[in-house]
Amino acid sequence: MPLRTERFKASGGVTLAADVGGSIGEPPVVLLHGGGQTRYSWGRAAADLARRGHHVISLDLRGHGESDWAAGADYSIDAFVADLDAVVATLESAPVLIGASLGGATALVAAGELRGDFAQALVLVDVVPRMEAEGVGHIRDFMRANLHGFASVDEAADAVARYLPDRPRPASNEGLMKNLREHADGRLYWHWDPAFQTGPIRIQPDAMTARMEAAARRIGVPTLLVRGKASNVVSDEGARRLLDLIPQAQYVDVEGAGHMVAGDRNDAFNEAIEDFLAALA
Template identity: 25%
Template sequence: MKLHTRTWGDGDRTALLIHGMMADHRTWRRVAPALADRGYRVIAVDLRGHGASGRGEYSPRLFADDVVETLPTGADLALGHSLGGLTLSLAVDRLKPKRAVFSDPAWYLASAEGFGPEVFARFKALASKERVREMNPRWDEVDVEIELETLAAWDDATASSLAELSTSDLLPAAPVVPSLVQIADPSFLISPERATLLRQRGFEVRPVPGAGHTIHRDDFEAFMASLEGWI
């Protein structure tokens, strides 16, 4: 499936951005312009079932197939958050970016107690400005508004694609290209033991102290600082 995309900048380098569950390209409202200012042409997708992209069947591998069909190969940088990190890891051997960044990636959910596909649908049903603000006290008000807009544009049936992650561990065996894993601190997806395993497998791992799962919206400055040397 060809995905809806948004582009910022016209630099000589290319960066690809892949959002997480319930979001779309609007989640990168600060990251994309910052990368454009550094000389990148930045392309962000809306995954299937999100934003302005089409609907259909949902699985991690279908998400990956879509980004491969939509995005250019050989980009200088590819960055995926949460579901986007999982998607990138399943597509990286075909996208062939020079560097990859996985931001608190969703490779396994069995260790995240009480966290499953039904949680997302329930969150959408109960979402309000006050609830989103309460759950994300560090977000700018514009990010609260964007969260509500992207929730309204999101097909909650996509959450069924996460069921596989409750029984299957998709932690990569090795990086396909030089790869950074950013992790929230604490992270409910990447435990200290799994962070150690990732380092042993050849990934660079950088915690972002105090940041929640959506690092780029919780602490934008720290998010960008943790990318130094990779962008």
């Protein structure tokens, strides 16, 4: 069954776009991508999960992809959590939340702070409360560069290659167009609101660490941390700290993957997720 595009009313009048697969009544799974990405960052994961009998909702976060940009540039963690709460409220049962980076932080805070039956299980993809400042800064620098866009998709591909020098360059740049949009000036821009990085309401790192740790202590559902073994964002120490906070959590290190685990090793990522979900069933 192919994925279909649906839209969800979220908080503050924002509408979120999503790829949806499977049928209502099947076990729900909500996928939340990282900052500066779109729902297409999951590769084959959403379609594979739908084929395996899950009701899959792969969201574009506010300000990203085909979702609305936030009025007043509200990209606070509270806004992302409220959006997720609105989507989960449409489901017949508590979902498994699978979140990468910003999406994982959103899922963790929501599962730890909202009602106890908010999530059936939690999968955190290369995100923990105590992340490495150098790796986070590397991501931030990439997102703040090229705010004036690109003259061509090849120029955008060059920027990605500089950011991810260890990832093999694809034979075609066609897939990259899913993360770009053409503006009236004819230039190509990343498919997210620049105010996510430059606006007045943003996530503050120190406060976020404390909030995520407090939320983690309240997580009582099965949890899986999927880390890219070559990640410069989540260290071994950061992973161990999360396991101390969530004693029932499992931990998978994906060989040959960095922070973009699903993009670097989609096969190994999907296998880890499917094994975890099979054990839940």
